[in-house]
Amino acid sequence: MSEYDGSTADDGLTRTLGLLDCVLLSVGGMVGSAIFVFPGSTGRLAGPASTLAWVVAGLLMMIIALCYTELALAFPKAGGPAVFPAETFGRNRTVRLFASYLEGTSYCIGMVFSVTISALAIAQYLGIAFPRAKGYVVPIALAAIALSFLVNLVGVTSTSRTNLVLSALLLTILLVFVAIGLTRFEPTNYDPFFTSGPAKFFAAVQLALTGYGAWTAIPSVAEEVKRPAKTVPRAILLSLLVTTVLYTAVVVALHGVVAPSAFAEGSPVTTVPLGVAASKLGVPMVRQYFLPLAAVVAIFTTMLVGTMSASRVVFALGRNGTLPRAFAAVHSRFQVPWVGLVAVSLVAAALTIFPEYFYELLVIASVVGTGLPYALNIVSFVGLRHYRTDVTPPFRAPGGDALPAVALVALSVAMVGLGSTEVLWSVGSIALLGTYFLVRYLRRPDLFRQRDAATNWE
Template sequence: MKKGELAKELGVWEAFLLSVGGMIGAAIFVLGAQTGMIAGPSAILAWALAGLLMFIIALVLVEQATVFPRAGAIPAYAMETFGKSFAVRSFASFLGGWGSLIGQWFGVPFSAMYVGGYVVSIIPSLAGYETIITWLVLTFAFLLNISGISITGKANAALTALLLVLMLAFFFRGAPAVNLNNYSPFFATGGINFLKAIPIAALGFGAWLSILAAAEEIKNPEKTLPKAIGLSILVTTVFYLLILFPLYGTVNWQEFTPENPFAFWAPLSYAAVKFAPAESWVQLVISLAAILALITTVIALMLLASRVIYGMGKIGIFPSGCGYVWARRRTPAVALIIVYVVSMILGSNPDWVMAIIVIGTVMYAIGFLVGILSHIGLRINRKDIKAPFRVPGGIGFSIIAFVALALLLINVSTLEIWYSLLAVVVGIVYFVIRYASRTGVFAKKPS
């Protein structure tokens, strides 16, 4: 291994569990109620379709990752595939990286903020200390990440395995209490509302990108990445459906309303009270599973954000210091410190939660859009390269991915667009200044 390179230590199993642990986070413990309110019983199908649409988008990025197994993922792909113009390639690389970075980075403090509420549900005496709990979670994730990818992968694997066991316990206890009448009529709120539930459910599937962003640290990426990504999205979808089946089967969808705050904000706990009112262990299982899910998501998203910053620093779009590797642990120390410090600041301000959500929603879609365009560029502009893993249909599959992304954005409001445009403008201003500075990658002769 050369000096300054990241450690290549993740195998299929570790990569798979890192992806699963990243995906199963706050979404399933909160958003099940929102999708149920919007789509009625058909919300369970909306979650299944969200998993399928994410799988389609993931495949076009996995193909590129097997050709360019580099840290950061999307910015590296765009720099290689967006034609001969240096200005176009560098801007696409920046925009794709900026979108995926902000979209996923904001998930770090968002997930950490919710841990406190579940901890307090187990230990009520800790009420009022939620921000300190947020800081502790962020610090734990930072220390794991900076200790090395091997330690991060092993710790995350153990936490994720325990999480899946707890989720199965909820399913096996709740399934016998399901009343199938709660699933009729299935499309209770109509087809349009069913479509609107899909992008909300999709928020629970984005963290698989962490594995692509860490491609430089994965053994045999051309074989490991397709297996780990495909299997992790499939398993995550299955586990989501296992949880949602007793949720929608024991709680009538009309109970998921802001006027019923218990059902709206803690749907799994609400369901448990209905199907196991005298069994306190079920509530404990939900709280522990939520804590583990949120922590594993923080770990994965912190890894993802740091690798995007590192990858953009390595390319030269961000300052070269962002590409620094701590020789002792082979980790991107500077990038991790940046992610940690900003996450601590955001995590200290719970009032910013909604702004975090609305900006992140569109920004990660911008990253995916650049990634899909990069796939088209790979097939058209880089005929000198044949990927070890190729999706069927070539550019036709990219068009399918565009449709999938459009469906995932069907519920985006004007407010979200304006918030996100502000984030885009901030990024473009930085890019213009960086481009004009003729430093980093911009100091090189365009090719």
């Protein structure tokens, strides 16, 4: 039986996050770079039908979230997404550790690339309010990554409180944008509604799905949540509901203001869609200052949550030995996995020097960093139900085996649509991850032959 409540956690972590903290971490992480950047790309892929793609993605994410919620309460540990496969992928320890490693590193790729994309987008939106900033994209991105690292370093409570203030400001400005946008709404922009085939529509769904990914911050910090049995399921589902409604409203307003012809490859709307929309609203203050400010705030909250989540997953991989044990270190003063924070921030910073590969990074973040980890943990959910009968979580997702089946089918359709656009980038990333694990296995075979004390499995 797993432990679900309590005030302390293992390895120096402490339970300090309540329901509001978790909801705002999740909403703040989701409502960030995704809604300020991705609607341009989904609009290019699916036209006005991208509004439906965002709704479908939100509903699909809720199905996936039900699986994760049961897993998170069965194994409420830091870096949960990487913990679940290690606990549920059958009886062979090597297979379970490989699944854990692939899940964790893929998840980190998604979060790290999201931090990089966010940092680059901050510079783009600052350029709207301050044109001179356009010439300093990389330095501004590096400064944003450094600030995100410092906020995370001083503790999860500090990250939560910062996110609370920024999220309140952000939601206010976005609601103003939606209200003004709906008053300038042009119905002809939605005729025709479908401008591309099913493949591109599902590619848009997969891309939009990436915009909902930050809710996984909650299972990632489950070891730092007060009363997780009650807090985790409520926080996950409530934050997804709020975000789906907000995303849909923003994208509806965007397409109501911007004509379909503007969503051409290489046009400004593909990188700063809300900035282009704001220029058509006829309210200079919104276009010049309010929206860029909201974008910078939103994108920075995504960076905060992404850095925090990825560092906890790296921490979990250090715990189980698939990454060097140094990654499991916790700072004695701030009680955060500081080595993971350093690693995540340095990799994100290194990637900012390649802004010309923005779309390729976006695809890898979506397919390798989002689709693959979700697929692995949906399988983990099946493993929990069928292999780990010794564990009885306090939350049981409805639907039985039909739930993961529906989630896997829908996720597969979405991944094929987007994955086909940059096959070599995605396959190459997975091949590199697999190569490292093989090297690790050959150098330290003892790590994969130990007996699991908790399960008595080989």
